[in-house]
Amino acid sequence: xxxxxxxxxxxxxxxxxxxxxxxxxxxxxxxxxxxxxxxxxxxxxxxxxxxxxxxxxxxxxxxxxxxxxxxxxxxxxxxxxxxxxxxxxxxxxxxxxxxxxxxxxxxxxxxxxxxxxxxxxxxxxxxxxxxxxxxxxxxxxxxxxxxxxxxxxxxxxxxxxxxxxxxxxxxxxxxxxxxxxxxxxxxxxxxxxxxxxxxxxxxxxxxxxxxxxxxxxxxxxxxxxxxxxxxxxxxxxxxxxxxxxxx
Amino acid sequence: xxxxxxxxxxxxxxxxxxxxxxxxxxxxxxxxxxxxxxxxxxxxxxxxxxxxxxxxxxxxxxxxxxxxxxxxxxxxxxxxxxxxxxxxxxxxxxxxxxxxxxxxxxxxxxxxxxxxxxxxxxxxxxxxxxxxxxxxxxxxxxxxxxxxxxxxxxxxxxxxxxxxxxxxxxxxxxxxxxxxxxxxxxxxxxxxxxxxxxxxxxxxxxxxxxxxxxxxxxxxxxxxxxxxxxxxxxxxxxxxxxxxxxxxxxxxxxxxxxxxxxxxxxxxxxxxxxxxxxxxxx
Numbered sequence: 001x002x003x004x005x006x007x008x009x010x011x012x013x014x015x016x017x018x019x020x021x022x023x024x025x026x027x028x029x030x031x032x033x034x035x036x037x038x039x040x041x042x043x044x045x046x047x048x049x050x051x052x053x054x055x056x057x058x059x060x061x062x063x064x065x066x067x068x069x070x071x072x073x074x075x076x077x078x079x080x081x082x083x084x085x086x087x088x089x090x091x092x093x094x095x096x097x098x099x100x101x102x103x104x105x106x107x108x109x110x111x112x113x114x115x116x117x118x119x120x121x122x123x124x125x126x127x128x129x130x131x132x133x134x135x136x137x138x139x140x141x142x143x144x145x146x147x148x149x150x151x152x153x154x155x156x157x158x159x160x161x162x163x164x165x166x167x168x169x170x171x172x173x174x175x176x177x178x179x180x181x182x183x184x185x186x187x188x189x190x191x192x193x194x195x196x197x198x199x200x201x202x203x204x205x206x207x208x209x210x211x212x213x214x215x216x217x218x219x220x221x222x223x224x225x226x227x228x229x230x231x232x233x234x235x236x237x238x239x240x241x242x243x244x245x246x247x
Numbered sequence: 248x249x250x251x252x253x254x255x256x257x258x259x260x261x262x263x264x265x266x267x268x269x270x271x272x273x274x275x276x277x278x279x280x281x282x283x284x285x286x287x288x289x290x291x292x293x294x295x296x297x298x299x300x301x302x303x304x305x306x307x308x309x310x311x312x313x314x315x316x317x318x319x320x321x322x323x324x325x326x327x328x329x330x331x332x333x334x335x336x337x338x339x340x341x342x343x344x345x346x347x348x349x350x351x352x353x354x355x356x357x358x359x360x361x362x363x364x365x366x367x368x369x370x371x372x373x374x375x376x377x378x379x380x381x382x383x384x385x386x387x388x389x390x391x392x393x394x395x396x397x398x399x400x401x402x403x404x405x406x407x408x409x410x411x412x413x414x415x416x417x418x419x420x421x422x423x424x425x426x427x428x429x430x431x432x433x434x435x436x437x438x439x440x441x442x443x444x445x446x447x448x449x450x451x452x453x454x455x456x457x458x459x460x461x462x463x464x465x466x467x468x469x470x471x472x473x474x475x476x477x478x479x480x481x482x483x484x485x486x487x488x489x490x491x492x493x494x495x496x497x498x499x500x501x502x503x504x505x506x507x508x509x510x511x512x513x514x515x516x517x518x519x520x521x522x523x524x525x526x527x528x529x
Binding site: 015071074075076077078092094095098099101103104108111112115116117118120121144 | 259260263264266267270271274275345347348349350351352353354523524526527
């Protein structure tokens, strides 16, 4: 048995779909009760293990629940049933540059953003040069980030997130950022992660990316886990299901 | 207890977010931090004009300091009040304003309202510093000493900050569920200002209370209701220390401590109960 990095154990997650939502006190009082709603199960009894050192892909169509699952993995949502267990430090990159303050300089934002992502000041100071180097915005690091081009903004955000150096990295579809050169740099970084025996979980509906990077994959459809296992057969099954639709 | 430990772990993040507020606030303004003084000074001018010159409110002369200056007396209460109202006003919206962050990153959410207490506290400290200088000069001319009271003033400031944090925690959660909260708060703060002895001394309320006696023939006096307002005690603390330069009653200290600890604990409980649902509720 290989070691388990993340265990997803019978996870179910529902959202309330409000027919009449009382977000004002008036409506709450007038109607007497809080609101009328219906539960929508975005995830139904999903169970799988992510082995240590693997690169694990989550695939599925839009609205299949993969982002919900990712947020459960990242401790942003909490499942209604079941549990998610991490073995090791975890960092999630669901959006780059979250919490950047437009008026502050790149330097100040690196410290701010990295601490939101859970790094201590000492670590940030130690890795600062590496982050700036990776982002390729050295020249502008003391400029306010509102003057950055969108590419620079995203690159800086990504550079911070990827330099947190966790044991488990959870990534949403943020790989499509930056130019080809930057993307190549990112892929290299992911490969380094793998070599270092770290676990990467990534979400994508681009099967090519998943094919190229992942050794394990899980396919989710309408909140239910369809296939989990080595990436090639999982992707095949997923593609077959899409082709099966009338064209 | 475990929660406090978690909070301690997030202290660097709290410090960084506080710095974000402080640095971001006066960026690209010519006067920078001085703006923090403008608001209380403008209020001081207008209140002094209206309440001292027109309404002829005369607070007691500082005992034993001998201070006799309405503007300084006013500021001793006005600065704590503006701090409280800033924390509450900004704190209410602190979660709603950071939707993006809450939905994308896992971190201890409590730092969002608390960072506002930090940044407002920083401004307040600056304002109080200026006030202390003014009071020292004024009392120095009268032959008294001001500086020895500063440590106690700082303790009182911490108590008020904890009290304000508790309120901000509760209201920030309430505002996630009912967006009306922020509008209510604006009105309630207005009423609270006039119900607190900021622009008039609480002794005036006691005078009226003694004239009326028990309300509607009952044993309840106006005073006994008035003193339910925690700000009466907090402002008393600040005025006695800063303006009168003497030891406040031990009872006043304990009442303020109880209010601060009680509301903060309540705020923590409310916040903790709802913290996990924030990402999806927002």
